[in-house]
Amino acid sequence: MVSTFGSLATAYSGLAAARAGLDVTGQNIANAGTAGYTRQRITQTSVPAPQTGFVRGTAALAGQGVSVDGIARLASLTLDAGVRVAAGSSAYAGARASALSALETGLHEPGSDGLSAKLDLFWSSWGQLASHPDDPGAASTVLAAAATVASVLATGSKAVDAQWSSVRGTVTGQVAQLNDAAKQVADLNGRIRTAVASGGSANELMNQRDQLTEQIATLAGGTTRTNADGTVDVLLGGNPLVQGTDARAVALGGGTRLADGAAVTLSWTSGSGGAVALSGGSIGGALAVLAPTSGTGTGGALAEASAAYDAVATQLATAVNAVHATGTTPDGATGAPFFAITAGVPAAQGLTVVPTDAGGLATRNAAGQLDDSFADALSRLGAASDGADRTWATFVAGVGTASRSAATESTLTGLALTNARAQQQSSAGVDLDEENVALLTYQHAYQGAARVLTAVDEMLDTIINRTGLVGRA
Numbered sequence: 001m002v003s004t005f006g007s008l009a010t011a012y013s014g015l016a017a018a019r020a021g022l023d024v025t026g027q028n029i030a031n032a033g034t035a036g037y038t039r040q041r042i043t044q045t046s047v048p049a050p051q052t053g054f055v056r057g058t059a060a061l062a063g064q065g066v067s068v069d070g071i072a073r074l075a076s077l078t079l080d081a082g083v084r085v086a087a088g089s090s091a092y093a094g095a096r097a098s099a100l101s102a103l104e105t106g107l108h109e110p111g112s113d114g115l116s117a118k119l120d121l122f123w124s125s126w127g128q129l130a131s132h133p134d135d136p137g138a139a140s141t142v143l144a145a146a147a148t149v150a151s152v153l154a155t156g157s158k159a160v161d162a163q164w165s166s167v168r169g170t171v172t173g174q175v176a177q178l179n180d181a182a183k184q185v186a187d188l189n190g191r192i193r194t195a196v197a198s199g200g201s202a203n204e205l206m207n208q209r210d211q212l213t214e215q216i217a218t219l220a221g222g223t224t225r226t227n228a229d230g231t232v233d234v235l236l237g238g239n240p241l242v243q244g245t246d247a248r249a250v251a252l253g254g255g256t257r258l259a260d261g262a263a264v265t266l267s268w269t270s271g272s273g274g275a276v277a278l279s280g281g282s283i284g285g286a287l288a289v290l291a292p293t294s295g296t297g298t299g300g301a302l303a304e305a306s307a308a309y310d311a312v313a314t315q316l317a318t319a320v321n322a323v324h325a326t327g328t329t330p331d332g333a334t335g336a337p338f339f340a341i342t343a344g345v346p347a348a349q350g351l352t353v354v355p356t357d358a359g360g361l362a363t364r365n366a367a368g369q370l371d372d373s374f375a376d377a378l379s380r381l382g383a384a385s386d387g388a389d390r391t392w393a394t395f396v397a398g399v400g401t402a403s404r405s406a407a408t409e410s411t412l413t414g415l416a417l418t419n420a421r422a423q424q425q426s427s428a429g430v431d432l433d434e435e436n437v438a439l440l441t442y443q444h445a446y447q448g449a450a451r452v453l454t455a456v457d458e459m460l461d462t463i464i465n466r467t468g469l470v471g472r473a
Contacts, residue, residue: 006064007456013065014449017044020068021442028430029439036211038428039435040203043069073203075210077226079424084214086417088221088280090410095285097410099167100301100403106159109396115152115312116396119389121145123382129363130375139358142375146338149316150351157309157348164258164290164302171286172252175266178219178241178283179249181212182234186247188212189231193245196230206230216241221280237277239268250276255292258306259346264290301402308395309348316388317341317351319381327362327374329355336360 020042031037047064108114122145129138188209195202213224213234222236227244234242241248249269255262264287266276278284291300293307317339324338338361342350355361365371382389 008453008460010062010065011449011453011456013047013067015446015453017042017066017068018442018446018449020071022439022446024071025435025438025442029432029435032430032432032435036207037430038073038075038203038207038210039430040071040073041438043072045069071201071203073206074428075206076424076427079420079427080210081224083417083420083424084217084222084224085280086413086420087214087218088284090413090417091218091282092221092280092285092288093406093410093413095282096289096301097403097406099163099286099289100399100406102163103160103301103305104399104403106156106163107396107399109400113152114396115149115156115392116389118145118149118152119316119382119392122149123379126375126379129361130372130379133363133370133372133375136358139361139363142361143353143355143357146353150313150339150353153309153313153348153351157306157313157346160302160306160309161258161346164306167286167289167302168252168256168264171264171283171290174219174283174286175250175252178216179247181215181219182241182247182249185209185212185216185232185234185242186245189242190245192230202230217281219281220276220278220283222278237279239276255290258303261292261303263292297398301399305395305399306346306348308391310346312388312392312395313341313348313351315386315391317347319384319387320378323374323377323381324362327371328364328366328368329360329362330364331359332368333360334366336362338362 024040024042028039044066047067049063109116111117122142125138125142125145129135129142132138188205192202192205192209195205209232213232216222216234220236220241222234222241225233225235227233231244232242233240233244236250240246241250248271250266251269252264253267254265266278266283266287267273268276278287289301291303293299293303297304317337320339321337325335328334329336337354340352340354341347342352344350362374363370363372365373381387384390
């Protein structure tokens with residue numbers, strides 16, 4: 001009798017396990033399209049037979065059914081870590097590639113709107129003036145070409161300033177996102193720890209947390225460390241951004257304008273308040289772009305670009321003024337400058353043309369006679385090996401090379417991230433074919449357990465209600 005009633009419990013445990021399996025499979029199917037969802041499976045173990053000694057009529061007893069121990073989340077710590085590393089690298093490369101691409105596009109090189117073309121027209125206009133030093137039209141062409149060069153330099157330099165400010169503004173927003181994500185991870189850590197301690201399932205909470213840790217990695221790189229109580233720590237440069245249920249904040253500091261020449265820094269707002277060491281992420285890539293000049297041309301891309309614009313403007317003004325000062329203007333002025341640079345602003349933005357008409361151009365010698373040698377000498381400055389044209393060409397080539405290199409790196413790291421996510425999904429993603437097989441498996445298991453329950457119920461009915469009735473009238 002004890003064994004028969006035990007069979008009822010065994011069959012019921014099979015029903016409960018199959019029902020739990022159906023519920024979990026249904027949850028997987030329902031979330032097949034949910035971003036960040038990790039598939040689940042029930043974990044179950046067989047219940048052994050009671051060890052109570054010999055039972056009359058049998059030398060061995062079957063087990064007592066199945067125990068559902070929990071709901072396993074089929075995530076891989078190794079694959080998840082690989083996705084975070086790849087996300088940080090891809091975001092870092094993407095931030096640099098985007099900034100360099102925008103910088104290169106703004107140069108308009110090669111093309112008719114680029115500075116190279118405007119310089120060519122400027123030097124050519126001096127050649128025309130050398131051929132016709134007394135022609136007011138040729139003089140006007142020189143002044144117009146010079147004004148265009150100054151305008152292109154100023155516009156380009158201001159565009160770099162604007163891009164620098166835009167990137168810094170973007171980073172400010174990303175830092176706010178980073179701090180918010182850290183707070184959410186700390187909050188989820190507390191909820192997960194409570195759920196795990198009480199024996200409940202925290203799988204959906206862990207899914208949310210994994211999405212946030214990947215967001216943190218995309219923003220700032222870093223690593224995670226899993227603790228025994230179910231919480232995770234998030235580390236940036238070896239220092240905790242999140243530790244258990246505590247989250248630290250970071251703040252952006254340093255230069256607020258490109259003209260400041262100061263580095264933009266990311267620092268901890270608590271503790272020692274030191275700089276945050278970033279190993280990747282879009283914030284790390286942006287800070288690299290925003291870095292000041294190095295003096296060797298290896299500083300931040302935007303600061304180096306601004307410095308190149310200023311160098312071209314200074315070289316242009318110095319070289320032209322040196323030759324122009326050797327002649328005499330029709331107004332009788334000797335040593336008159338052609339270009340001036342306004343103090344207190346970047347040279348490229350402060351470059352102006354001094355003469356306002358033909359009377360301010362050096363087209364005569366000291367005796368006051370027309371002399372084409374000055375204009376001719378000026379027309380040849382464009383070919384100088386150490387002139388503004390060469391400096392600009394070197395800069396443009398450098399930006400192009402850096403932009404292509406950054407684009408290639410961005411493509412490669414993007415492919416690495418795609419592969420990492422594909423590997424992660426192959427392990428943790430929901431496969432509807434697999435879930436349908438599991439659904440049929442649990443369905444048949446449920447039906448089988450129900451049949452066992454029915455058979456045992458009929459046996460008990462025979463024993464209880466019909467024993468002793470055989471042979472009665």
